Amino acid sequence: MNFIKRGFLGITRKKGKSLILLAVIFILGNLISGAFSIQQATGNVEKNIKERLGAAATVELDQEELNALSEADWEGVEIENIGVDLIKQIGELSYVKYYDYSMSTNLGSESIESYQGEGMEDQVVMTGPSMDYRLKGINYAPVIDFEEQKGKLVDGRVFTQEEVDNGTSVAIISKKLAEKNNLQVGDTFTLTNAVYTYDDKTGEEELANSRDVVLEVIGLFEPQSIKEDQGESSDGGMFDWMDIEYQNTVYVPNEIIVSETKFNMEEYMKADAEFAAAMEGEEQTFEYYTPMFVLNNPEDSAAFEEEVTPLLPEFYTVINASDQYDSIAGPMKSMSNLSKYVLIAAVIATLLITGLVVLLFLRDRKRELGIYLSLGERRSRVVGQILIEVMVVAVIGITLSLFSGNLLAGQVSDTMMKADSNTSDEGIIYYSEIQQTNLTTEDVLDSYEVNLNSSYILGFYGIGLLTMLISTVIPLIYIVRLNPKKILM
Amino acid sequence: MILEAKDLNYYYQDGEQRRYILKDTSVSFEKGKFYTILGQSGSGKTTLLSLLSALDSPQSGTVSFNEEDIKKIGYEKYRRNNVGIIFQSYNLIPTFTAVENVLVPMSITENEIPEDTKTVAYNLLDFIGIGKSKADRFVNKLSGGEQQRVAIARALATNVELILADEPTGNLDEEMEQEIIDIFKKLAHEHEKCVIVVTHSNEIALQSDQAFHLRKGVLSSYE
Numbered sequence: 001m002n003f004i005k006r007g008f009l010g011i012t013r014k015k016g017k018s019l020i021l022l023a024v025i026f027i028l029g030n031l032i033s034g035a036f037s038i039q040q041a042t043g044n045v046e047k048n049i050k051e052r053l054g055a056a057a058t059v060e061l062d063q064e065e066l067n068a069l070s071e072a073d074w075e076g077v078e079i080e081n082i083g084v085d086l087i088k089q090i091g092e093l094s095y096v097k098y099y100d101y102s103m104s105t106n107l108g109s110e111s112i113e114s115y116q117g118e119g120m121e122d123q124v125v126m127t128g129p130s131m132d133y134r135l136k137g138i139n140y141a142p143v144i145d146f147e148e149q150k151g152k153l154v155d156g157r158v159f160t161q162e163e164v165d166n167g168t169s170v171a172i173i174s175k176k177l178a179e180k181n182n183l184q185v186g187d188t189f190t191l192t193n194a195v196y197t198y199d200d201k202t203g204e205e206e207l208a209n210s211r212d213v214v215l216e217v218i219g220l221f222e223p224q225s226i227k228e229d230q231g232e233s234s235d236g237g238m239f240d241w242m243d244i245e246y247q248n249t250v251y252v253p254n255e256i257i258v259s260e261t262k263f264n265m266e267e268y269m270k271a272d273a274e275f276a277a278a279m280e281g282e283e284q285t286f287e288y289y290t291p292m293f294v295l296n297n298p299e300d301s302a303a304f305e306e307e308v309t310p311l312l313p314e315f316y317t318v319i320n321a322s323d324q325y326d327s328i329a330g331p332m333k334s335m336s337n338l339s340k341y342v343l344i345a346a347v348i349a350t351l352l353i354t355g356l357v358v359l360l361f362l363r364d365r366k367r368e369l370g371i372y373l374s375l376g377e378r379r380s381r382v383v384g385q386i387l388i389e390v391m392v393v394a395v396i397g398i399t400l401s402l403f404s405g406n407l408l409a410g411q412v413s414d415t416m417m418k419a420d421s422n423t424s425d426e427g428i429i430y431y432s433e434i435q436q437t438n439l440t441t442e443d444v445l446d447s448y449e450v451n452l453n454s455s456y457i458l459g460f461y462g463i464g465l466l467t468m469l470i471s472t473v474i475p476l477i478y479i480v481r482l483n484p485k486k487i488l489m
Numbered sequence: 490m491i492l493e494a495k496d497l498n499y500y501y502q503d504g505e506q507r508r509y510i511l512k513d514t515s516v517s518f519e520k521g522k523f524y525t526i527l528g529q530s531g532s533g534k535t536t537l538l539s540l541l542s543a544l545d546s547p548q549s550g551t552v553s554f555n556e557e558d559i560k561k562i563g564y565e566k567y568r569r570n571n572v573g574i575i576f577q578s579y580n581l582i583p584t585f586t587a588v589e590n591v592l593v594p595m596s597i598t599e600n601e602i603p604e605d606t607k608t609v610a611y612n613l614l615d616f617i618g619i620g621k622s623k624a625d626r627f628v629n630k631l632s633g634g635e636q637q638r639v640a641i642a643r644a645l646a647t648n649v650e651l652i653l654a655d656e657p658t659g660n661l662d663e664e665m666e667q668e669i670i671d672i673f674k675k676l677a678h679e680h681e682k683c684v685i686v687v688t689h690s691n692e693i694a695l696q697s698d699q700a701f702h703l704r705k706g707v708l709s710s711y712e
Binding site: 001002003005006009010013014367368370371372373374375376377378483484485488489 | 535538539542544545565566567568569570574576578580581582583584585589592593594595596597598643655
């Protein structure tokens with residue numbers, strides 16, 4: 001009849017009290033379990049979505065800061081360019097896995113046809129000069145977009161560093177663009193760098209000059225992430241501009257774009273005397289690079305931003321791919337906040353209510369506890385006996401509420417998300433250079449799932465049992481202060 | 490001499506005055522004898538018993554068990570291994586059966602107890618007149634006399650030499666009272682225990698080997 005056996009007998013011989021305690025723990029356990037389930041699920045969504053958004057970062061002008069400037073503030077404002085040296089300095093930071101800096105421009109062509117989507121060719125009516133092909137400059141020869149699975153090289157090869165450094169006329173194009181124009185690796189194709197002037201009076205554009213840009217196809221790629229997203233998308237075969245833009249992207253060394261930009265600018269100045277006069281005396285540069293840094297881990301984003309921000313010129317800011325999460329995860333965040341407060345409240349309520357219930361039961365058993373002490377039982381073992389009685393019931397109550405609380409959380413969060421998504425903006429697609437995917441609020445809600453996984457089970461048992469332990473230990477001070485003489489004589 | 494109290498003082502502080510319950514009380518007890526401490530209500534006899542059983546401690550003076558101060562032994566350890574206490578209101582655990590009540594101190598004591606504790610417990614209960622069928626009943630299903638027998642069996646369960654009883658027959662009728670006193674006498678005379686009973690009954694005092702009278706905190710021999 002040691003204290004462990006006495007503890008178990010205490011549960012079975014006082015069924016009424018054990019059931020009351022079980023009911024209290026079960027009800028409070030449901031609150032904790034429900035709130036914890038939602039916390040876990042929202043936490044997982046944030047982690048998953050941020051992983052899908054990727055670990056990329058770039059440095060851009062801070063539009064919010066610029067918009068906040070008054071007209072007076074704008075006077076004398078000089079915005080510096082992000083130079084290659086600074087990009088390289090940032091790229092050498094330990095958080096950065098690899099980096100690139102890119103210029104881009106759009107060119108047209110008279111010899112090849114652009115990709116316009118599956119079976120949609122006849123429906124697209126283009127007006128004005130065609131600038132269908134987006135030339136994306138590369139400094140990182142293996143191409144970051146391929147390394148980050150935005151696209152996949154399916155034929156040929158990537159650039160060599162020599163080609164990048166020398167600005168060799170080589171290109172990687174999409175497989176669909178190649179198929180449409182019967183191009184293969186090793187073939188050449190011609191793009192046109194056309195310079196147009198705009199007549200204010202007639203509102204018409206006039207060709208001032210043009211030159212051919214002949215490029216050799218060294219590789220073919222297929223889009224990856226956009227293709228996947230289309231497959232998952234509920235709107236099926238809807239026309240997808242982002243896909244078309246990427247299918248018509250032509251990867252080339254940066255030097256080619258610098259050269260074409262320079263040609264375009266110089267020819268434009270020749271054709272437009274007014275513009276040339278305005279530009280006279282200005283320092284002319286044709287290199288405007290957009291840097292892209294791929295970090296080792298999405299979790300490094302904050303540290304990277306903290307370290308890079310002081311290095312940047314005025315009005316520049318760090319944009320992380322994972323920043324997009326904040327703009328699309330409204331319902332998720334409100335649910336996460338609410339569940340956090342419910343969890344805290346539930347833990348405090350459990351501490352108080354269970355503590356009081358245990359204290360009342362202990363007072364009721366004062367004589368029994370006094371008998372153990374009069375027989376010379378160690379107070380620690382009397383405490384142990386009560387702990388066993390409460391914790392065994394707690395394990396049962398918490399195990400039951402583990403499942404029911406999880407179900408409850410599923411129901412509650414479904415209702416909350418439906419209510420929240422009805423009031424949030426629908427159909428907005430967020431996309432930028434550094435983001436590898438076109439995620440929407442709907443994607444965030446779709447990836448929300450309340451389920452029973454090992455981390456939830458362990459976490460809930462940890463929180464539940466620790467709360468019960470504390471709420472039992474506090475009233476047990478009562479036992480330590482018991483005087484058997486006063487109780488029994 | 491198994492138990493000795495020396496110069497025990499126990500008092501309550503009432504403002505600047507001390508209200509003595511026991512004053513310079515000294516007494517000693519031997520094995521194999523049945524003692525009674527007689528006194529009216531409020532005479533301090535229960536306080537004396539609580540000091541002898543280490544349920545309380547005196548402001549001054551010592552209690553020695555086998556010539557060792559019980560404070561040095563440790564009050565809890567002394568209660569666990571050296572003394573069996575019987576209360577007027579039995580103080581059994583109501584959710585346990587009679588035999589389970591006897592088993593409790595066996596699991597607490599550090600004294601050597603035969604391995605088959607359940608058999609020992611049944612035998613002890615049988616020795617004091619509780620058969621197997623009653624031994625398996627919850628104690629609140631037993632009569633007052635039977636409950637006090639269970640309490641005596643519990644006090645004996647740890648194989649101690651010293652039994653202290655506080656008004657053990659206070660809630661029993663005369664017939665039952667005599668049966669209990671006979672058990673105490675048997676324990677003292679046949680089993681070499683030292684049995685000390687606190688009572689207000691002259692009849693019980695007259696049956697003891699030695700009786701003390703406690704009046705206003707002062708102990709004297711009862712003739």
